[in-house]
Amino acid sequence: xxxASAQQKVDPIEAQANACLAAPAGQTTSGMIACSHQAYVxxxxxxxxxxxxxxxxxxxxxxxxxxxxxxQWLAYRDAQRKADNGPWRADRGSIASVDIEALNVDAIRAxxxxxxxxxx
Numbered sequence: 001x002x003x004a005s006a007q008q009k010v011d012p013i014e015a016q017a018n019a020c021l022a023a024p025a026g027q028t029t030s031g032m033i034a035c036s037h038q039a040y041v042x043x044x045x046x047x048x049x050x051x052x053x054x055x056x057x058x059x060x061x062x063x064x065x066x067x068x069x070x071x072q073w074l075a076y077r078d079a080q081r082k083a084d085n086g087p088w089r090a091d092r093g094s095i096a097s098v099d100i101e102a103l104n105v106d107a108i109r110a111x112x113x114x115x116x117x118x119x120x
Contacts, residue, residue, distance in 0.1 A: 013042045017105075029094045036101035043108045047115065054118045066118060073111055080107075 020026045020035035051070060055063055084100045 013039055013046070016042070029098060032098045033101050036098070036105055040101065040105050040108060043105060043112060047108055047112045050112055050115045050119055054115055057119060062118070066115075070115075077107065 017035050017039035020038060021032060023031075025031040026035045051066075054066055058066060081104075084103075089096050
């Protein structure tokens with residue numbers, strides 16, 4: 001089926017984040033950060049659920065390869081967060097925090113898609 005004709009389901013986490021951002025409190029910098037953080041926490045839970053599903057269904061060799069990849073992804077994520085909080089942010093203003101939270105959400109959503117591919 002062509003991509004253009006595929007019906008896309010609305011992700012409930014994304015829908016909740018969009019509703020949060022549309023609310024008056026979500027219009028402030030701190031509100032935007034909070035909405036994105038809530039989405040990240042929900043996606044993190046989903047990522048763990050997908051990972052566990054993959055681990056249950058994969059053969060032993062694939063399980064070990066995915067386990068190693070996940071550990072490296074988590075190490076990358078942690079290193080990226082340290083870089084995100086580096087001194088460079090001092091002159092970027094509060095919008096940098098909003099942007100970084102959004103990038104964190106994008107990164108974990110991408111990782112969920114990668115893991116979900118193995119679970120099919």
